[in-house]
Amino acid sequence: MKFFWHVLLTLFLGSMLTPSGVLLAQEDAPALNPEDIRTVKAIFDEVLVSAESYRLLDHLSNQIGQRLSGSEGAAKAVAWTKRVMEDYGFDHVFLQEVMVPHWERGNPEVARIGGASGTDLRVLAIGGSVATPEDGLSAEVVEVQSLDEVAELGEARIKGKIVFYNRPFDQRNISTGAGYGGAVDQRVGGASRAAQYGAVGVVIRSVTSMFDDAPHTGTLSYADTLPRIPAAALGVQSADRLTEALRKDPHTRLYLKMDCRWLPDALSHNVVGELKGSEFPDQYIVIGGHLDSWDVGQGAHDDGAGCMQAIGVLRTFQKLGIRPRHTLRAVMFMNEENGTRGGKKYAELAVQNNEQHLLAIESDAGGFSPRGFGVSGPDAVLEKMRGWLPYFDHNTVTFFRKGGGGVDIRPLHQAMDVPMVGLSTEGQRMFDVHHSEHDIFENVNRRELELGTGAMAVLVYLVDKYGL
Amino acid sequence: MKFFWHVLLTLFLGSMLTPSGVLLAQEDAPALNPEDIRTVKAIFDEVLVSAESYRLLDHLSNQIGQRLSGSEGAAKAVAWTKRVMEDYGFDHVFLQEVMVPHWERGNPEVARIGGASGTDLRVLAIGGSVATPEDGLSAEVVEVQSLDEVAELGEARIKGKIVFYNRPFDQRNISTGAGYGGAVDQRVGGASRAAQYGAVGVVIRSVTSMFDDAPHTGTLSYADTLPRIPAAALGVQSADRLTEALRKDPHTRLYLKMDCRWLPDALSHNVVGELKGSEFPDQYIVIGGHLDSWDVGQGAHDDGAGCMQAIGVLRTFQKLGIRPRHTLRAVMFMNEENGTRGGKKYAELAVQNNEQHLLAIESDAGGFSPRGFGVSGPDAVLEKMRGWLPYFDHNTVTFFRKGGGGVDIRPLHQAMDVPMVGLSTEGQRMFDVHHSEHDIFENVNRRELELGTGAMAVLVYLVDKYGL
Numbered sequence: 001m002k003f004f005w006h007v008l009l010t011l012f013l014g015s016m017l018t019p020s021g022v023l024l025a026q027e028d029a030p031a032l033n034p035e036d037i038r039t040v041k042a043i044f045d046e047v048l049v050s051a052e053s054y055r056l057l058d059h060l061s062n063q064i065g066q067r068l069s070g071s072e073g074a075a076k077a078v079a080w081t082k083r084v085m086e087d088y089g090f091d092h093v094f095l096q097e098v099m100v101p102h103w104e105r106g107n108p109e110v111a112r113i114g115g116a117s118g119t120d121l122r123v124l125a126i127g128g129s130v131a132t133p134e135d136g137l138s139a140e141v142v143e144v145q146s147l148d149e150v151a152e153l154g155e156a157r158i159k160g161k162i163v164f165y166n167r168p169f170d171q172r173n174i175s176t177g178a179g180y181g182g183a184v185d186q187r188v189g190g191a192s193r194a195a196q197y198g199a200v201g202v203v204i205r206s207v208t209s210m211f212d213d214a215p216h217t218g219t220l221s222y223a224d225t226l227p228r229i230p231a232a233a234l235g236v237q238s239a240d241r242l243t244e245a246l247r248k249d250p251h252t253r254l255y256l257k258m259d260c261r262w263l264p265d266a267l268s269h270n271v272v273g274e275l276k277g278s279e280f281p282d283q284y285i286v287i288g289g290h291l292d293s294w295d296v297g298q299g300a301h302d303d304g305a306g307c308m309q310a311i312g313v314l315r316t317f318q319k320l321g322i323r324p325r326h327t328l329r330a331v332m333f334m335n336e337e338n339g340t341r342g343g344k345k346y347a348e349l350a351v352q353n354n355e356q357h358l359l360a361i362e363s364d365a366g367g368f369s370p371r372g373f374g375v376s377g378p379d380a381v382l383e384k385m386r387g388w389l390p391y392f393d394h395n396t397v398t399f400f401r402k403g404g405g406g407v408d409i410r411p412l413h414q415a416m417d418v419p420m421v422g423l424s425t426e427g428q429r430m431f432d433v434h435h436s437e438h439d440i441f442e443n444v445n446r447r448e449l450e451l452g453t454g455a456m457a458v459l460v461y462l463v464d465k466y467g468l
Numbered sequence: 469m470k471f472f473w474h475v476l477l478t479l480f481l482g483s484m485l486t487p488s489g490v491l492l493a494q495e496d497a498p499a500l501n502p503e504d505i506r507t508v509k510a511i512f513d514e515v516l517v518s519a520e521s522y523r524l525l526d527h528l529s530n531q532i533g534q535r536l537s538g539s540e541g542a543a544k545a546v547a548w549t550k551r552v553m554e555d556y557g558f559d560h561v562f563l564q565e566v567m568v569p570h571w572e573r574g575n576p577e578v579a580r581i582g583g584a585s586g587t588d589l590r591v592l593a594i595g596g597s598v599a600t601p602e603d604g605l606s607a608e609v610v611e612v613q614s615l616d617e618v619a620e621l622g623e624a625r626i627k628g629k630i631v632f633y634n635r636p637f638d639q640r641n642i643s644t645g646a647g648y649g650g651a652v653d654q655r656v657g658g659a660s661r662a663a664q665y666g667a668v669g670v671v672i673r674s675v676t677s678m679f680d681d682a683p684h685t686g687t688l689s690y691a692d693t694l695p696r697i698p699a700a701a702l703g704v705q706s707a708d709r710l711t712e713a714l715r716k717d718p719h720t721r722l723y724l725k726m727d728c729r730w731l732p733d734a735l736s737h738n739v740v741g742e743l744k745g746s747e748f749p750d751q752y753i754v755i756g757g758h759l760d761s762w763d764v765g766q767g768a769h770d771d772g773a774g775c776m777q778a779i780g781v782l783r784t785f786q787k788l789g790i791r792p793r794h795t796l797r798a799v800m801f802m803n804e805e806n807g808t809r810g811g812k813k814y815a816e817l818a819v820q821n822n823e824q825h826l827l828a829i830e831s832d833a834g835g836f837s838p839r840g841f842g843v844s845g846p847d848a849v850l851e852k853m854r855g856w857l858p859y860f861d862h863n864t865v866t867f868f869r870k871g872g873g874g875v876d877i878r879p880l881h882q883a884m885d886v887p888m889v890g891l892s893t894e895g896q897r898m899f900d901v902h903h904s905e906h907d908i909f910e911n912v913n914r915r916e917l918e919l920g921t922g923a924m925a926v927l928v929y930l931v932d933k934y935g936l
Contacts (some may be wrong), residue, residue: 144744172513174861174919209915292599369894371863393642395895396838398866426837426894427863428915447677451642 018338029161029329032390038461039322043457046316047450053312054426054446056084057367058304061298061441068104068127068295069335070266077291078269081307081332085273090317090330092276098345100335102266105295106259108234110136113202113245117254121242122235123203124215124296125260126187127338128222129231132201136257137230139163139200143246147185147193160199162254164246166189166205166239169431176209176431177365183207191231192223201256202231205239209431216436217294219338230258233385261355270342271332273326275314277464279325285460286329286360286418287313290336290408292342297439301430305449306423307332312453313460324464333408336364340407347411357418359463362406366433368425369447370396373459374404377419381468385421388462397455399424419468420460423452453462500858504930507790508859511925512709514784515918521780522554522914525835529766529909536595536763537803538570538734545759546737548774549800553741556783558798563737566813568803571733573763574727577700578604579671581713585725587712590703591671592683592764593728594655595806596690598698600669602726604725605630605698607668611714615653615661617774618785619718627666630712630722631856634673634707637899644677644899645833651675654688659699660691669724670699677899681705684904685762687806698726705831737799738810743782745932747793754797754828754886755781758804758811758876765907769898773917774834774891775800780921781928792932793874794826800877805840810873815879825886827931830874830923834901835917838864841927842872845887849936853889854929865923867892887936889927 021255047053067073077093085093109125112118115138140308142157143164144150150158165186170466173179184207191202206216213235222228234242245252271291277283289306293299310330314391317324350357361373375382385400392398413420426448433439502661515521517743532548535541546563553561577593580586583606610625611632612618618631633654641647652675659670674684682705702710713720739759745751757774761767785792802810818825829841843850853868860866873881873888881888894916918928 001636048639051639170917171519172518174512174516174863176915253916369896394867394869395642399862401862428837428919429913432913445897445900447639447644451896 008344036391038271039461040078040458041460042320043316044454045320047312047457048447048452050319050445051450052315053308053453054444054449056308056311057300057444057449058441060304061300061309065298066295067299068103069100069268069292069338071295072261073267074292074334078271081271081291081311085311085330087350088318090273090275090314090318092274095274096345096349098268098270098334098341100266100268100341101262101339103338104263105378106131106261109231110255110257111234112251112255113233113242115253121238122213122215122240124217125258126231126233127217127219127294129191129220129258130228130374131260132230132256132258136255136332138253138255139199141242141246141249141254143243147189148191150197155197158194161199161204162201162256163190163194163199164203164242166243168205169207169209176427179209180207182325185335187218190224191220191229193231195226199229201229203254203256204231204233204345206233208236208434208436211236214436214438216434217296218435222244222367227244230256232256232258239464241363252323268334270334270346271309273314273330275317275324276326277326278323281327281357283326283358284329285326285358285464286331286412287460288331288333288360288362288406288408289364290334291332292337294337294435296435297437298441299434300441300444301433301439302435303364305334305444305452306339306363309363309449309453309456313456313457316453316457322461326464328460336407343408345412347415350412351415357412357416358468359419359421359460360412361384361421361423362409363423363456364406365425365427365454366430366443366451368427368429370423370452370455371426372397372399372401372424374401374422374424375419376403376405376413381419383467391458391462392455396451416435424456425452425457471557477730480618482693482748489752504859507929509806509927510788511784511837511929512922514787515756515780515816515922515925516915518787519914519918520783521776521921522917524776524779525768525912525917526774528776529768533766534763535759535761537568537569537736537760538731539763542736542760542802546739549759549779553779553798556786558743558782560742562740563573564740564813564817566736566738566802566809567733568809569807570731570771571806572729572731574599574729578723578725579700579702580723581710581720583721586723589706590681590683591700591706591896593686593726594672594699594701595687597659597726597728598696600645600698600724600726603668604723606721606723608719609710609714609722609825611711616658618661618665623665626662629667630669630671630724631658632671632710633660633665634711636673637675637677639677643828644895646866646897647673647677655701656689659688659697660694662887663694663697667697669697671722671724672699672701674701674704676704676901676902676904679704682906684902684905685764694696698724700724700726707813736802738802738814739856741779741798742783743785743796745793745795746795749795751794751824751826752797752882753794753826753932754799754877755924755928756799756801756828756830756874756876757832759800760803760805762903765901765905766909767907768909769834769901769905769907771832773912773920777831777917777921777924784921785927788923790929794932796928796932801846804875806847808879811876812881815883818880819883825880825884826936827887827889829876829882829889829891829927831876831891831920831924832874833891833893834898835897835920836895837916837922838891838920839894840867840869840892842869842892843888844871844873844881849868849887852936859930860923864919893920
């Protein structure tokens with residue numbers, strides 16, 4: 001793409017050089033408030049130029065890094081985000097105590113085709129898994145495509161084996177979340193299903209849209225009534241190598257050694273920063289993300305991005321001198337990844353203190369360009385928000401959809417009927433990086449992250465000004 | 469982000485796990501044709517699973533690489549794309565001869581603060597620049613923010629100096645194309661403006677949204693009546709270093725050595741592949757990109773992506789057995805970057821042969837997720853296309869806007885009133901990579917690229933079926 005001098009002006013009306021979406025949208029919605037148009041522009045200008053969320057995320061990712069619940073990284077992140085919000089001079093910054101599950105990966109996992117002295121595969125324990133025996137375990141492998149297939153094969157084929165769930169991420173879904181959702185049952189429920197038929201361990205094909213060999217972890221859920229067996233995720237290429245070995249020799253054995261462990265619940269915290277409302281200080285708008293992450297990569301997209309955006313929303317109000325009518329709360333929820341204890345604790349305290357919440361927003365779909373918002377609440381809320389669509393440039397938010405929210409704000413939504421909103425992002429790259437070594441700061445784009453901050457700040461501004 | 473077993477279903481309605489946008493959109497547009505809905509799904513399924521555009525782009529980027537007009541790379545790309553389309557068995561594959569400008573960069577450029585033995589800066593000659601004297605040139609530097617400032621300073625301050633245009637890319641524009649368009653006059657017209665007042669050379673701050681030090685090239689336009697002086701682009705950090713040096717010493721000299729040269733015009737080609745129309749074989753729908761690229765990086769986004777998507781559209785029709793009514797032409801235009809000779813030649817031949825064109829589409833905004841289409845043509849065409857919006861998932865195309873197209877199809881549009889359409893992409897990263905060493909295959913995401921192929925294939929399918 002080039003721009004010749006004499007066609008520059010023409011091209012300003014072209015495909016890349018678009019006039020402001022706000023102005024464009026006005027054609028369809030002439031009733032937009034000029035003051036709001038100015039404020040929306042000021043908000044996006046501020047986030048794009050200051051790039052404050054991005055600067056914060058750099059520190060969180062590169063100076064603190066991994067933050068699994070109960071870890072030293074999580075504790076550091078709590079202390080640091082509290083200090084950041086205090087240093088900004090937010091009106092009130094406080095912690096909410098919450099006891100969280102505490103799981104550790106231990107020494108690097110080992111998976112080898114053919115036994116203890118076989119060929120190394122790339123592998124990560126699935127979060128929450130029990131360890132193997134100290135010397136590892138070795139067993140023949142049964143490859144399946146689904147939990148149902150395990151039930152069909154039954155004890156005769158499964159007992160004493162390692163079950164290998166290999167159903168791939170379905171690339172056909174335009175929504176990568178749907179691709180993920182269509183395969184993740186293997187990671188979450190695969191271990192207990194296999195244990196039900198006597199398996200001694202489980203490996204899965206990593207749930208990812210990528211084709212490289214980085215394994216992707218995540219949580220599992222053991223059924224209370226069944227034996228807990230070790231479960232691990234193989235890189236996609238490693239999974240293919242195991243398939244190939246099984247094709248050549250159906251009696252191929254896999255050696256698995258995992259050192260992970262459960263520790264007693266640990267004391268941790270949600271971190272909350274407030275800008276006090278001028279008219280309704282006791283009515284809250286929550287802007288949230290989760291501060292914990294998996295223990296690989298840096299949790300940059302998942303969900304350092306959402307946390308830094310939440311702080312960024314309040315910081316933008318402060319910087320532009322927009323005094324909110326309601327109290328704005330940036331909430332860094334703890335323990336989304338393996339327990340949701342922070343979200344539950346926040347809701348519990350809100351009920352206990354009879355706090356009125358106008359709205360809760362969560363950003364937990366990665367620090368990518370915003371595409372829209374999903375809304376769970378009365379239809380009237382959705383309709384009101386749709387009326388605000390023309391305020392958004394068409395390169396940012398283009399829809400408000402029914403349904404959506406976030407794992408951390410769901411307990412509040414359910415306990416107190418608080419409308420909840422989730423930021424939808426341009427998510428094609430999300431499951432390339434999700435829960436893996438690829439989820440690092442270098443894979444976050446500054447402008448994409450900041451547009452998310454801006455989109456949420458605009459929605460909060462409008463909700464605060466016009467109510468719901 | 470995690471997905472617990474028992475909330476999976478709930479989350480399918482959530483922010484990441486969205487139901488099909490087609491189904492959603494149907495609420496608003498119940499008149500959609502079920503056959504078309506199925507075809508649209510089949511098209512996106514095919515491109516996402518086969519990832520054929522991505523596979524081709526891998527070859528073009530990594531096996532052929534840079535393709536500046538007149539270069540060996542450009543010739544290889546012509547031969548290879550012709551063979552690719554022949555190997556697919558397209559109905560007719562042919563070349564259009566076109567004479568193109570031939571400029572070469574020569575040896576790596578040198579820019580040093582303080583003179584020939586000074587501190588190295590990162591630099592690239594601006595495409596089309598003349599060389600410096602063989603031993604380089606050294607002169608004091610005058611930093612300016614605009615072409616107007618050069619005129620204001622006048623000969624008294626400019627004569628004998630190197631003018632340093634340092635106005636940055638304005639990050640405030642949500643459209644990065646607007647940010648680019650607001651700064652690129654320095655690259656295109658800066659040299660002649662400076663020459664008008666007696667400058668001996670020009671350096672510019674690279675026109676990019678990034679803050680690293682990779683210089684970004686592009687074309688310039690010399691005025692016929694003025695001396696041609698050497699012009700180069702500094703990396704952004706190098707530009708900052710030069711500013712800092714000038715702050716300390718306003719008489720700071722810059723040493724510049726450039727070896728670039730103009731050669732006689734070279735014979736090159738547009739490459740055209742056709743699927744013949746079943747009803748209107750003499751009416752054409754053009755799907756285009758430009759095959760030439762700058763001579764840094766691999767031209768992966770700009771515009772290898774658009775070319776491979778154009779081939780991908782025809783390949784998808786072929787693979788799915790969709791026989792078009794009109795003849796579809798995938799056109800790899802030559803010489804977009806520094807002359808548009810290919811686009812002009814195509815239009816010239818279309819006029820000469822009195823070819824009827826129904827529509828021309830170009831993808832030259834990078835291989836990022838599609839966001840929408842810009843349409844230049846009668847309002848009725850725009851309105852008709854808007855009626856097709858519900859066929860697109862909301863994670864793909866969300867708007868048809870007035871205005872847009874492409875540099876290569878503009879001559880056809882102007883010569884024969886052919887409606888032209890440009891693919892608008894999620895463009896936040898475009899000017900991070902554009903015309904620089906960062907424009908490589910590794911920076912293209914498979915799914916994002918393929919969604920662009922799919923979006924264009926769907927539009928072509930609907931235009932072919934329903935006309936305009």
